[in-house]
Amino acid sequence: MTARKPVRPTPASLLLAAALGLSAAPAAHADDTALNANAGADTGTSTVTSTSADSKWKIGVGPGVVITPKYPGSRQLSYIPFPALDISYDDRFFSQGPDVLGVNVLRGPAYHVGAALSFDFQSRKESDDPRLHGLGDVDGGPKLKLFADYTWWAFTGSVELYQDIAGHHQGTTVSTDVLASAPAGGWLFSVGPGFTWANGTYTRTFFGVSDQQSAASGLPTYRTSAGVRDIHMNAMVTYDFSRHWNGSVAATFGRLQHDAANSPITEKRFELNTLASVNYKF
Numbered sequence: 001m002t003a004r005k006p007v008r009p010t011p012a013s014l015l016l017a018a019a020l021g022l023s024a025a026p027a028a029h030a031d032d033t034a035l036n037a038n039a040g041a042d043t044g045t046s047t048v049t050s051t052s053a054d055s056k057w058k059i060g061v062g063p064g065v066v067i068t069p070k071y072p073g074s075r076q077l078s079y080i081p082f083p084a085l086d087i088s089y090d091d092r093f094f095s096q097g098p099d100v101l102g103v104n105v106l107r108g109p110a111y112h113v114g115a116a117l118s119f120d121f122q123s124r125k126e127s128d129d130p131r132l133h134g135l136g137d138v139d140g141g142p143k144l145k146l147f148a149d150y151t152w153w154a155f156t157g158s159v160e161l162y163q164d165i166a167g168h169h170q171g172t173t174v175s176t177d178v179l180a181s182a183p184a185g186g187w188l189f190s191v192g193p194g195f196t197w198a199n200g201t202y203t204r205t206f207f208g209v210s211d212q213q214s215a216a217s218g219l220p221t222y223r224t225s226a227g228v229r230d231i232h233m234n235a236m237v238t239y240d241f242s243r244h245w246n247g248s249v250a251a252t253f254g255r256l257q258h259d260a261a262n263s264p265i266t267e268k269r270f271e272l273n274t275l276a277s278v279n280y281k282f
Contacts (some may be wrong), residue, residue, distance in 0.1 A: 064084035065082070071206070073206070073265055076129070100142075122170070131265075143166075145162050147160045155178065170201070195229075196228070198228075208259075209263075229258075232255070245278070249274070254273070
């Protein structure tokens with residue numbers, strides 16, 4: 001059995017899964033023999049089967065919701081509905097979760113290596129909180145995602161790189177995760193740790209305070225650099241209600257580290273990102 005990493009409504013990429021997660025995505029890349037394990041987490045949150053055994057298409061659709069901090073380090077939460085799509089062709093091309101369009105350049109029964117155009121809704125607006133006045137807005141947008149995953153027995157290891165390609169100064173993040181998965185009847189349980197690294201551009205954008213921003217906001221000047229953004233634990237449960245219907249809930253429990261944790265912008269070091277969806281499989 002090949003376990004796949006779920007969408008992880010990660011703080012780093014994330015999500016939104018439109019979906020952002022995730023997971024942290026996190027990658028769920030369609031596989032004829034695979035069960036969907038994040039975020040995810042992390043890129044789909046459903047097991048997709050075909051009505052025809054020899055069909056190369058796998059299609060799943062349904063409603064979903066993401067619960068995530070309003071902005072990195074925020075105490076407030078955003079509740080974002082999204083269409084949970086899980087579509088793939090021949091385990092080669094896919095549109096799953098936040099990955100609008102992706103391709104498995106290399107693939108096998110136990111591994112995937114590829115790239116995707118992923119939409120990341122992670123943003124920060126001055127209107128989100130009075131404390132943010134004077135810091136300027138940070139917009140979400142498309143990112144280039146490079147990924148690789150490998151499954152051995154019940155364990156899946158994955159690495160995902162996200163690069164901002166919209167010019168919104170969100171820089172580069174890299175998430176590494178390990179998941180252990182176990183089926184039980186119609187249930188599939190997955191759990192495992194991970195961490196996210198961010199480059200200096202990302203940390204300056206979301207956690208840094210320049211001299212100009214300090215003068216406008218009243219927050220102290222704060223310099224940041226590249227480093228580990230967070231450590232986290234992924235957990236997911238999926239249940240097959242019937243041949244065509246299943247549901248899943250994925251959660252990432254994270255703690256901001258180093259510059260992200262100590263920033264004057266950060267109100268809460270612990271982050272909880274959750275993604276829930278119900279899918280109809282054609």
